[in-house]
Amino acid sequence: MPADVSSPIPAVLANLGPLDRGQVADLRPYLDAVPDPRSRRGRWYSLTAILLVCACATVSGAKSIDELAEWGERAGLELLEALGIRRHLLRWRRSPSRATIGRVLERVDGDALDAAIGAYLADRHRAATGDEEEDEDGATTCRRSLRAIALDGKALKGSARLDQQRRHLLSVVTQGIACTLAQVEVGAKTGETRHFRPLLAPLDLTDTVVTFDALHSVKANITWLVEKKAHYIAVIKSNHPLAFAQVSALPWDAIGVQHTTSETGHGRRESRSIKTMAVADNLGGIAFPHAKLAIRLHRRRQETGKRETRRTDYAVTSLDAHQADPEVFAAFIRGEWGIENSSHHIRDVTFGEDASTVYSGTAPRAMAAFRNLGIGALKILGAVNIAKTTRAIGEDPARALPILGINHQPNSSGT
Numbered sequence: 240m241p242a243d244v245s246s247p248i249p250a251v252l253a254n255l256g257p258l259d260r261g262q263v264a265d266l267r268p269y270l271d272a273v274p275d276p277r278s279r280r281g282r283w284y285s286l287t288a289i290l291l292v293c294a295c296a297t298v299s300g301a302k303s304i305d306e307l308a309e310w311g312e313r314a315g316l317e318l319l320e321a322l323g324i325r326r327h328l329l330r331w332r333r334s335p336s337r338a339t340i341g342r343v344l345e346r347v348d349g350d351a352l353d354a355a356i357g358a359y360l361a362d363r364h365r366a367a368t369g370d371e372e373e374d375e376d377g378a379t380t381c382r383r384s385l386r387a388i389a390l391d392g393k394a395l396k397g398s399a400r401l402d403q404q405r406r407h408l409l410s411v412v413t414q415g416i417a418c419t420l421a422q423v424e425v426g427a428k429t430g431e432t433r434h435f436r437p438l439l440a441p442l443d444l445t446d447t448v449v450t451f452d453a454l455h456s457v458k459a460n461i462t463w464l465v466e467k468k469a470h471y472i473a474v475i476k477s478n479h480p481l482a483f484a485q486v487s488a489l490p491w492d493a494i495g496v497q498h499t500t501s502e503t504g505h506g507r508r509e510s511r512s513i514k515t516m517a518v519a520d521n522l523g524g525i526a527f528p529h530a531k532l533a534i535r536l537h538r539r540r541q542e543t544g545k546r547e548t549r550r551t552d553y554a555v556t557s558l559d560a561h562q563a564d565p566e567v568f569a570a571f572i573r574g575e576w577g578i579e580n581s582s583h584h585i586r587d588v589t590f591g592e593d594a595s596t597v598y599s600g601t602a603p604r605a606m607a608a609f610r611n612l613g614i615g616a617l618k619i620l621g622a623v624n625i626a627k628t629t630r631a632i633g634e635d636p637a638r639a640l641p642i643l644g645i646n647h648q649p650n651s652s653g654t
Contacts, residue, residue: 249631255620258641263620264366265644266294266612267323269359276346288323289335289343290352295322295639297609298616300629302591304344304602308337314636321645345600349608352601353422354441356608357411360418360615361442367619368416385470385563387414389575390438390451392431393583397595398603406603409434410582410611411442414450414574416618417581419611424604435460444469448558450575453478458528465529465557472534472556472571473527481526486533486553489516497565500573507542513569517560530555534568581618586610589626616642 267287275286293301296310311319311334319334335343368386392409399405409431411421420442423434435455444467453476464471475483494514501510514535518525525533534554541547554572563571586592590610597603614625620642622628632638640646 249634251622251624251627251631252638255617255622255628255642258620263641263644264359264363266359267291267645269355270294273351273355274348276348277343283325284335284339285323285325286343286347288325289340290347291322291643291645292324292335293340293344293605293609294612294643295636295645297590297613298629298642299633299636299639300589300626301633303595304341304597304606305337307340308335310633310636310639311335318636318640321640341599341602344602344605347601347605349424349601349604352605353608356612357419357421360612360619361420363616363619364413364416364418364420385446385448385558385567387448387450387571387574388412388420388442389414389578390435390449390455391575391578391583392425393586393607395595395603395607396593398598400598403598406598407431408604408607409438411438412578412582414571414577416615417578418615418619419582422604422608422611431455432457432460436463439464439467446470448472448563448571450571452575456527461557462528470557470562471529472554472558472568472575475527475553475555479527482530482555483553485518485525486535486555489518489533489535491516491535498569500569507540509538509540511539511569511573512537513565513572515560515565515568525555527555529557531559532556534572536569536572582611582614585614585625589629 270287270290273286273290275282277286292311292314293307295314296307299310301307301310314322314334324334389412390409391412392407395406395408397405407425407430409423409425410419412419421438423438425431425434432455435457439449444464446468448470449464450472451474453474456473456475456479461471461473475486477483491514494516496512497514499510499512501508503509516533516535517531518533524530532555534556536552536554538550538552539547540550556568558568586607590613592607592610595603595606597606613629617625617628632642
């Protein structure tokens with residue numbers, strides 16, 4: 240049942256700000272677009288109601304299908320009514336069972352569910368970040384006028400079986416506030432590149448910087464991005480031998496370091512420096528489509544009790560020096576690497592994704608989609624520690640609804 244109105248709100252939830260009616264987009268219309276895989280005969284719960292139970296349970300910290308069902312069992316009648324759970328016999332409501340939820344997640348259209356959740360998070364992210372004002376500082380203006388998204392893959396380790404390879408997902412995640420805008424299941428990591436264009440095509444890429452690792456630095460995809468009026472930062476490695484040879488052979492020693500960052504923590508010290516260099520076409524250019532700048536990033540890392548390691552990476556970009564400065568480039572590249580901590584690590588540690596043994600049908604992908612929803616919705620609201628926030632929400636089922644824009648009016652009759 241909902242907590243008493245006078246009960247104190249945990250400090251970690253106070254950081255989320257007001258969740259008044261109309262200030263948070265309602266998830267329900269987005270989930271209504273997901274087709275129901277069940278036959279009409281014998282349905283008791285609507286598909287949207289079942290998916291809403293899964294969504295609310297996930298932002299409350301649920302890690303498994305059992306825990307999704309347990310959240311529904313703890314929810315009061317008023318909450319179930321707000322989620323669209325219809326009346327049962329004798330005027331009481333019962334949440335979907337574990338078996339019902341499991342069957343739905345195994346059969347739901349994974350593409351449609353990911354599209355619905357991605358559209359919801361994209362709209363909320365746009366509403367949260369679209370009203371920023373530019374200041375007088377040129378570098379800051381660049382950062383605010385250019386948004387960055389990263390492509391990154393992730394394996395669902397627990398989904399493997401003797402006769403079945405582990406499932407692999409490819410996602411598009413916003414840098415800064417980590418929100419998954421799109422996700423698709425690929426056969427294996429080596430199959431990611433053929434999903435590059437289909438995954439990005441539905442998104443508005445105008446003036447968007449797309450970052451990705453060397454696996455996706457495919458010239459045809461790069462040309463397609465530029466035709467979509469997007470920008471790119473592509474890591475160049477030995478899989479592009481000519482471009483790599485050209486970029487690494489540039490006279491980097493002749494120019495000074497243009498930006499540096501350093502950080503200490505978790506038993507290590509790391510520093511990064513960046514240099515950028517334009518190469519004119521009349522001097523040979525770079526054997527990579529639409530490349531205007533070359534980037535050299537040097538990293539030094541010292542872990543306690545170990546020797547210092549050094550690493551140099553190269554990249555090219557369609558941006559020029561007037562569109563972004565070295566500090567911005569460093570932030571974009573760091574943002575690509577940071578997806579591991581801002582999204583994947585949370586899915587694995589807070590939501591137990593690596594430990595999950597769900598493997599049937601589309602259930603592994605559906606569970607990942609709801610984890611994306613929980614992480615994105617909470618980060619947009621300002622949550623810093625997702626684990627603490629989900630624990631606080633889980634103490635009272637009613638706290639999950641306003642996170643997803645669902646409002647309910649307490650009814651003293653309890654019907």
